[in-house]
Amino acid sequence: MEDAPGGDRCLNRWAEENNRIQAKICTDPNLLLQRRQRCRSDLDILLQKIKGLPLARPSASLELSVAYNAVILHINLGNGVKDECNQLIEETLVRVLEAHGLDYSNETSSALWKKAFLAECLQELSPNLQALAALQSLVWVAQGNVEDVLGLFRLFVSFQVSNTGSPTSVLKTWAPAERTEAAAKVLDPMRLKEALCVAVALQQGLHRMGAGDPVSAFDLFQEAVDGQCTSALLAKIYNCQGYCLIKMGKPQLSLQYMRQSLQLDFRCLSALYNSSLAYRELGRLEAEIEVLNLLYKALCLSSPEAPAEDPGLLIKPEQFVDIERLNRWARAPCSAEIKYLLARRCLQSQRVAEAAENFTELLEALRHESYQEAPLPSPAPLPAIAEVFLEAAASFIHDEKFDDAASVCEDVLAKSQAMIPGRLVIDGAQEARSHTETDQINCVLWTSAARLFQAVIQGLLGEHKKSVEEFSRSLNVLLAVQFTNAVDRGRVIDPAAGGVRAKDMLVFDVLKACSFIGRGRQFLELEKGRDALLNAQLGLQTSPAFPQATAVFLSCLWQLNRKEEAVFQWRRLQANKTLSDQQWKATEQFLPLFLLQHINHKFYTNEAVLKAVRESAEGGDGGERMELEP
Secondary structure, three states: OOOOHHHHHHHHHHHHHHHHHHHHHHHOOOOOHHHHHHHHHHHHHHHHHHHHOOOOOHHHHHHHHHHHHHHHHHHHHHOOOOHHHHHHHHHHHHHHHHHOOOOOOOOOHHHHHHHHHHOHHHHHHHHHHHHHHHHHHHHHHHOOOHHHHHHHHHHHHOOOOOOOOOHHHHHHHOOOOOOOOOOOOOOOHHHHHHHHHHHHHHHHHHHHHHOOOHHHHHHHHHHHHOOOOOHHHHHHHHHHHHHHHHHOOOHHHHHHHHHHHHHHOOOOOHHHHHHHHHHHHHOOHHHHHHHHHHHHHHHHOOOOOOOOOOOOOOOOHHHHOOHHHHHHHOOOOOHHHHHHHHHHHHHHOOOHHHHHHHHHHHHHHHHHOOOOOOOOOOOOOOOOHHHHHHHHHHHHHHOOOHHHHHHHHHHHHHHHHHHOOOOEEEEOOOOOOOHHHHHHHHHHHHHHHHHHHHHHHHHHOOOHHHHHHHHHHHHHHHHOEEEEOOOOOOOOOOOOOOHHHHHHHHHHHHHHHHHHHHHHHHHHHOOOHHHHHHHHHHHHHHOOOOHHHHHHHHHHHHHOOOHHHHHHHHHHHHHOHHHHHHHHHHHHOOOOHHHHHHOOOHHHOOHHHHHHHHHHHHHHHOOOOOOOOO
16 A cells, blocks of 8 residues: 555645645735634545545655644634644554554553654654654643653753753754655744743743742743743733742832833733832832822723734744633732722821722722622732721721711621620630631621721710710620630730731730720810729720820829829830830731721820920930830
8 A cells, every 4th residue: 555656646635735725824824713714624624534544654744744734723723722632643643653563552642752752663754753742742731741741852852951951941952853744834843842942931930930939930931031922921921020020029120021011011910010019119109109090090991902913823832821820920900909009008108188088989989899809819809898998997087087987987887796796715825716716806806996986086076975985885895705825915926926816816905905095085085084094004904015005094194183103104114115115016017907007096195295294204304205106
C-alpha cells in the first residue's frame, strides 16, 4: 500500500487540499467567524479521509500536519482548550506509533510522547512531532500541568538545557524546524513557541503570586511580558507586576507599571485600584482619594469597548492560562465597595464632611440596590453592613447630622437587637469561637454601639435624661456577656499573641468605659455630682488606659470642687503615662473604626476644665505637661 500510485495521488491531493485551507486562513486573517468555522470543518473532514486509509508511514507526516492545523482552529474557534483538542492530539500520536510498529497500549500521554521521541524510526518525523508536542504542551498548561510540559520538552532539547533550568529556559531553547514537508501549517510553530513561553511564565507567576512570593512572581511576569501578548493581556500582566512591587515595598515604582497597564487597556480598572494602594503606602492621601474617585466614576459608566486586537492571532496565550486566577488578581472592587473605601479613608483622615457625604451616597445605594458579592473574591469586600452603618453614624455625629445618625442607628438596632442572647458566657482562655458565637458577639457589639451613639446624640441635643437612659441601655446590652478566665486589664496585650478572646474583651471594655463616662458627663449636666463621679470612676476602672476616661474622671473631680484631689490624680496619672500610652496603643489596634472615630469626639472632654486642672498642676511644681486631649 505504501508504494501504491493511488495512495501517492491521494496524499498529494490531500496535501493540496490542506494547503488551500491554510492559504485561505493565512492570506486573509480577517476571515469572518462563519468562514473560519467552515475551514475547521473542512480540516476535520480531511483528517477523517486520511484516517480512512490503512495505517502507513508515508501518510504520517501529512496526518501530523493536518491534525496540527485542525487543533489550532479548534482552539481558535473554541476560545480555549476543549476536550476534543486533547483527544485529537492523542489519537494522531497513537496512529503514528501504530504505523511504525510501536506498542502504545495502556500508556499515559506523557509515556506516549516519550516513546515517540526516543524511537529512532520516527526521527524523520521529529519536526512535525515537535510542533504537535508544543500544542500538547499548551493543552497541559491550560490544565495546570506545567511539570509534564517541561518533561516533554526535555525529550528533544535536553542536550542543550540542564534539568535545573528555569521554566521557560527549556522552552526558549527549542528551535522549530523550517518547513520542509508538502503540507503547510496554518500557524508557524515559532509563534506557537512564543505563546507557550508566555503561558507557562504567566501561569507560574500567578502560582507564585498566590503563594505569597512577589519577587519570583514579578520575574516570571517579566518573562511573560517579553513574549507576544495581546494588549489586554499585557495590561493585566503589568498590573500584576505593579501589585508585586507594592508587596515588595516599592510603591513608587509600582505606579509606573499601573500607568503602562492603563495606557494599554483603559478597562483594566484594577490598575487604578492598585494605584490607590500604592499612594496609600506612600502616604499621599490626596492622590489616593483622587484615584478612588476616578475609579468610582469609571465603574458607574457603561463598560467601554475592548481595544481592537489583531484578528490574525490564531493562538493567544490567555487561552491557556487560568483566567479565573488571573482575573482574581486583575479585577477592581465594585462601585459600592469603592464608595465605601472613599468614605472610610475620609473618616480615618478626619475629613468628616467628605466622609459623611460619601456615606450618605453609599447608604442610599445600599438601600435601593441589593449588594451581592461577585463570584470571584473582591480585593476590598464590604464588611458587615452593620459596621458600615455604624461608621456612617460616627461620621454623621462628627458632621453634626444628628437626625441622619439617629436614623442609621435605628436601622442597626432593627437588624441586630433581636439576635442578642439573654446571657452569653465566654471562656476568655479559649482562642477559637464558633460561627454562632461570633454572630452573637457581633450583634451585642453593634447593638451596644448603636445605643451609645444614640446616647451621645441626645446629650449633644441637650436631652440629658434621655441620654442617661440610652447610656444605661448600652451598658445593659454589654453586661449580658460575661467573660470567664479573663485577662488582667492592667497587662499589656501583644496584638500578635493576644488572640480573639483578648480582642473581644478589650473592645467590650472600651465600649463599657464610653457608656460609663458618657453617663457621668450627663449626670454632671443634671447636677448629680455623686453619680457623675461614680460613673467616671467605673469608666476608669474598666479601661484604665483610656484617655477619655481619665479626662472625664479629672473633670468630675474639678467640677465637684475637689480640685486638690484632681491635681493629685493628674500628677499620679502623669507618672504612669508611659505605661498607659503603651497599653492604649495596643488597645487601639483592636478597635473597630466606628468606635475608634467615635471616642475622639469632643463630647467626652471639657477642654476648659482640663486646661484648668493642667495649669494648676503645672503651676504647683512645674512638672511635665500631661496630654489629656483626645
